[in-house]
Amino acid sequence: MWFGNKIFITCVLAFLLFDGLYCCQLSDPYRFVLEEAPYTRLCSTKNILTVNGEFPGPTIRVNAGDQITVDVYNKGKYNVTIHWHGVNQLRYPWSDGPEYITQCPIQPGGKFSQKLILSTEEGTIWWHAHSNWTRATVYGAIFVYPKPGTTYPFPKPDAEVPIILGGWWKRDIMAVYEQFIATGGVPNQSDAFTINGQPGDLYPCSKSGFEYDGLVHCIAPYIY
Ligand SMILES: *[C@@H]1O[C@H](CO)[C@@H](O)[C@H](O)[C@H]1NC(C)=O
Numbered sequence: 001m002w003f004g005n006k007i008f009i010t011c012v013l014a015f016l017l018f019d020g021l022y023c024c025q026l027s028d029p030y031r032f033v034l035e036e037a038p039y040t041r042l043c044s045t046k047n048i049l050t051v052n053g054e055f056p057g058p059t060i061r062v063n064a065g066d067q068i069t070v071d072v073y074n075k076g077k078y079n080v081t082i083h084w085h086g087v088n089q090l091r092y093p094w095s096d097g098p099e100y101i102t103q104c105p106i107q108p109g110g111k112f113s114q115k116l117i118l119s120t121e122e123g124t125i126w127w128h129a130h131s132n133w134t135r136a137t138v139y140g141a142i143f144v145y146p147k148p149g150t151t152y153p154f155p156k157p158d159a160e161v162p163i164i165l166g167g168w169w170k171r172d173i174m175a176v177y178e179q180f181i182a183t184g185g186v187p188n189q190s191d192a193f194t195i196n197g198q199p200g201d202l203y204p205c206s207k208s209g210f211e212y213d214g215l216v217h218c219i220a221p222y223i224y
Pocket residue numbers: 079104105107
């Protein structure tokens with residue numbers, strides 16, 4: 001359906017493929033620009049909130065024990081925070097993301113530099129917006145490779161593919177949210193479940209033959 005059967009998929013833990021080559025200059029902050037971008041799924045197009053125009057958002061690649069900074073610029077319409085799901089942020093909750101718990105939201109036009117402090121985490125975790133339903137489209141993977149010079153406790157796989165599960169509403173996500181709050185009922189169900197931002201082939205008007213040709217990782221995000 002969306003990737004070749006030759007690829008060996010392994011869930012939860014990420015694998016080291018290009019030992020020593022994948023890494024970036026850790027001293028440079030990541031730049032996350034929250035902005036709307038048009039996306040078409042199930043034969044309809046709408047603007048969604050993205051990071052840097054990407055859906056799912058960019059992948060962060062770090063090593064266990066690293067510290068990085070992500071500069072988050074909010075060019076969208078809503079207050080937003082970004083949460084680093086699975087990063088323990090030991091003794092540093094101040095940029096962990098839950099709005100009004102550890103930080104105020106980043107207001108439209110604003111910027112906040114969020115520090116991520118990796119400690120013993122290793123494998124594949126994820127980041128997502130942590131305010132309202134901005135989280136429905138604002139998310140991505142974090143690959144935490146072992147410390148340089150060490151390896152994961154299993155043999156090196158042939159390939160790596162990230163698998164990011166999500167949902168897609170054809171309606172504007174805030175309209176669904178506002179109706180849900182106003183009625184006190186349950187939110188309308190999504191029109192499709194997605195893998196790496198793509199609905200499966202069996203949904204009406206799904207783009208068929210989607211293939212993912214990349215490195216294997218697996219995460220299973222959930223809304224809360
Ligand atoms: C956005 O955040 C600011 C600062 O925390 C707050 O005063 C304002 O009420 C928020 N707006 C909404 C719509 O929640």
